[in-house]
Amino acid sequence: MKKVVVLGGGIAGAEAAIALRKEGFQVKLVSDRDSLFVYPISIWIPTGEKSPEDVQIPLKNIADAHGFEVEIDKVVSISGKEFYYETEKKGKQTDFDYMVIALGQTKLKHKGIENTLSVCGSPKEIIEIKNRLENLINQGSGKIAFGFGGNPKAPEAVRGGPVFEVMFNIHNHLKKLGVRDKFEITFFAPMPKPGARLGEKALKMMDMMFKNMNIKKITGKKIKEFTPSSVILEDDSIIEADLIVFTPAGDGHPVIKNSDLPQTETGFLKIEDTCQVKGFENIYAIGDSASIEGPDWRAKQGHLAEVMARATAHNIAIKEGLKTGKPEGYKEHINIMCLMDTGNGGALAYRSDKKAMLVPMPIVGHLMKKAWGVYYKLYKLGKIPRLI
Known part of the structure; x- marks a missing residue:
């Protein structure tokens, strides 16, 4: 069974680990946090509608539900040419066949x-x-x-x-x-x-x-x-x-900036449409770590990060002969989709090449976003199937 290491335990990394495990790989997720922090519903912490505990899912619980390994450690360096990653506690690691980088980004x-x-x-x-x-x-x-x-x-x-x-x-x-x-x-x-x-x-x-x-x-x-x-x-x-x-x-992650991997001037990894890092056969990058190519209005969002995660798992599975079909790309899925909560309602924001809209949703918009938060946690814990 091929081994895949996922670096990063955020929205992209957690979804990648779940998807890769479903494709039949042995998966290890490395994160410096022990929980997945669900940022889309953390907006209610300041007003007291949610507690910090309400918006965190222990990575161990996700790992147990989907059958992958989780290691709490901080990644300090990556090498593409030598094909290793290094952590604070365990040093250089080379026992894997594929690397998926989901370290996120830093801020200017x-x-x-x-x-x-x-x-x-x-x-x-x-x-x-x-x-x-x-x-x-x-x-x-x-x-x-x-x-x-x-x-x-x-x-x-x-x-x-x-x-x-x-x-x-x-x-x-x-x-x-x-x-x-x-x-x-x-x-x-x-x-x-x-x-x-x-x-x-x-x-x-x-x-x-x-x-x-x-x-x-x-x-x-x-x-x-x-x-x-x-x-x-x-x-x-x-x-x-x-x-x-x-x-x-956002700005590029320091580990990526200090690596030998191809990157933009701001430190985001250059990837193919398949999420493979350009020039590196067995290294992929997803979510905020990657440079997203597309229309001027493109944006890095959680749902696109998860699309990239699932596409990566699918593409590695095809490469390893575990399934047939065409490789999947992220570019065709680029859109802006957000249920913007206002506290007393919401508005559905959507943008694609063909359409741009912001639809007011009084009262029900707030309830729908709350329902999405419940669904998201249940899905990540393996209690219900993915619906969207």
Whole structure:
């Protein structure tokens, strides 16, 4: 039985391990975290609808359910030519036939970034957002700034959706508490039209939502610096804030940047449509670790990461003669699909080459996203089959 090692225990890595095991491979997943953190439903931690435990699935439980091995260790280096990976605890490892890289990405480092908290950062950061918000509520008033950054060299590595979701949820949370009028909420982003990848109609609808929620919007100005109490923009204008919730754009993982594998100038791995790393027969890359090629509006999302994971397992199985058929590619599956939660409802965002839309879903949208969270955990634990 061929051995496959999956480096990374996030959304892409966990799905790859499950899919590879189903194809009949001996699979080991290596992760520096002992749980899969389900970021799409962590948006409710700041408002107290979910606890940190609610949005984490122990990797051991996933491994036991699907029959693969999990090893909690930190990957510190990778070599393509020598075909090994190295970890903090066990050193160099070579006992495998295929390597699937799903290490994710890091974030661009803005000046003063330590004065911000990200909804796409570590679980500790999201918990800290909750604690800081509670302190402001107890204080009786406050100013909160929400924003996300861009990466011109890798436009697909922007994380805007979760920022919008947490901002809208906090707005409605404050409204329910009857203190929304005591808080000033500002949204900021360096690009002129944040969210433009969803299309012009979506932008108009978002502007309407901002107006209805009394959220100030400042866009088209690059970020100069963050201080403990403000965001300083390129023209030296200042956004005062007691809490800054900011998600930088993605940057390549340091292990990948220091490897001999082909990568973009930002440190994302260059891959074929089949997810095989270019020039390396037995190495694949999926999710945020990979450079995604496609239309200008493309984005790295969880559902695409899982498509890449399953395609990789399928393609390795064909290569090993375990199944017949054509190799699968990720490019045909590129689209933007997100159920954007607002706390009191939601909106279905979708973008493809043929269509761009943002469909309001009052009340039911919130319930649907909650239901998806339940489904996702049950599927990962092997209690129900994959539905989508």
